Amino acid sequence: MNALKNLLSPLSANTSPIHDTLKLVVIGGTVETARRASVSAWNGFVDSFFLTAHFSQEDYPYDWLMHWLSKQPAWGRSREFDITTRTVSRHGMTQKTSGDLEDDEEEEIALGNRKQRKVAIIPSVDTTHTIYYRGHWLRITRTKRFQDYGSCGEIKISVVARNNDILKKLVLEAKRDYEKDAVHRVHIFMADTAYCCWRWNGARQKRPMSSIVLEPGVKDMILADCKDFLESEDWYAERGIPFRRGYLLHGVPGSGKTSLIHSLAGELGLDIYVVSLSSKGMSDDTLSKLMGNVPSRCILLLEDLDAAFTRGVSRDESSTGAPTKSTAANAKEKEETKDDSASTLSLSGLLNSLDGVAAAEGRLLFATTNHIERLDPALSRPGRMDVWINFKNATKWQAEGIFQCFFPAKKAATAPSESDTSKEATGTIASQSNLAAPKRKKGSQILHSLSEDEITVLAKRFADAIPNDEFSVASLQGYLLKNKTRPRECVEEAPAWVIQERETRAKLKKEKEEREAKEKKEREEKAKAEREEEAAKKKEEKVAAETSEAAEARSKATDATQPASTGTTSESGAASDNLSSSTADAESVTDDSSSKSNAAEVAQTGGDEKWVAVESTATDATPSL
């Protein structure tokens, strides 16, 4: 007590204000230091009893935990949390909550034309929450770290325990939970060239293989091949073959290339990693890093492979995707390549990324293109692209198949009871025994009810009306979509649609040709104008050069005639000699001209400058006459 009095007594004593301030600073500093020391000692003491695990947003366990946490009832009682309608995690799974929010029955409820959004509760950043789990209290802190390339979330979980079994159990449970929810979905990741990483782009409902209509055997072949590959890691390792497989899907637009890949991903339970080779900022280095960062089991999709190579890539060292043709498009691309952020990917860079030492193993590479003829053979050789599939316009067989997909028969279409829901799902879709039936929403019903026989007959008639190999499956799908509730009328009107479609195409083709012809003419005119301008410029330059040359000649001539004039004044009798001597001087100055004889000839043949030269001489010479 006395010590405190002694400490404070100077404050009450009559001292100078500077003295008092200094004392206050010292006392404040001491108190704050003591506080910090005690807090850190306490944290150290507590931490020595806790096991702590860190989960970074850059890795999958973070997503599992966020998913798991968002489902914990404890959040409902928490006093601080975030509520979001956005994605909960990097994988963007908007979670149902089991907290206080009630709307976890339906994912989205239609309200007129608007959708009611589902909300999720997630732990707020920089707060610590305590959750009871399997006989332990977990202290959970969610933080954000700031890195060179942006912020990155982190979860820290601490628990008082003898060993880390409880944390392992927690992670496994979160993983199982997450995967159970993800079973109906395919996750798509897009390459981010700016940060050289993969960004989650959405989770799409799986597409059943039965909804893809290809020529008989194609789907089975590719599915079996993929499955076989995924099970053959040891086989590849024993033979020293890189554990990679490539598929090249090429052919007309709208024939099902992308849809097949999406469907295969769902069937095989793989995520899709999409790279656009022509995207801005794509370089050999970026691609190589991205390729090296894909997980071992996934589908790596290079869409529109030819798009990256329409810029005249050849397999030489200098190939940087720079344009080689002088088309307008290429000229534009040329401009773009000047930009630092433009794609500077070379073919050799792509080849290295695909199968260089740093390339990931275990992935299925899919590449799609509409123009196989534009690809360098090095890209499509076996080892890089092992399986090629050609996608053509729809055959009659496909037309029949797509019709049946759209209008499943009555037997499969009716949904009499809740228990039958999974069977009825979407007719042929339900026949996929290895796919969980997608969740159906209340009120979604099939509006027609035709018998199997009638559908078969209608499908045949529809196929008869559709010409072979003329329309893409996508365009047939467009027509069927317009008539999705009128199967009979759809078949009746199919021949008229074919005629109309042909007319539309012919019209579009004509318009395109006209546009191209106009563009070509404009290009030619522009080129001609440029040529003329260039020629005029050159002519101008030539004239200017000649003028300056003449000026030089004149000044030389002036210099040369100077002694002659002097001579004339001193020797008046030698006038004629002087004249001829002056003329000779003029001739020697204008030596490059064809004129050699006398001043008159020079004047006639040599042009203005020669006149000037001669005149100058003559003028100079005249006084001497």
Ligand SMILES: Nc1ncnc2c1ncn2[C@@H]1O[C@H](COP(=O)(O)OP(=O)(O)OP(=O)(O)O)[C@@H](O)[C@H]1O
């Ligand atoms: N063989 C098919 N079976 C079922 N649907 C198909 C088929 N082909 C195309 N479609 C439908 O047409 C649309 C476009 O198909 P998709 O994107 O798969 O074609 P694509 O060949 O990848 O086209 P592009 O080359 O232009 O990218 C999709 O909605 C898909 O449902």
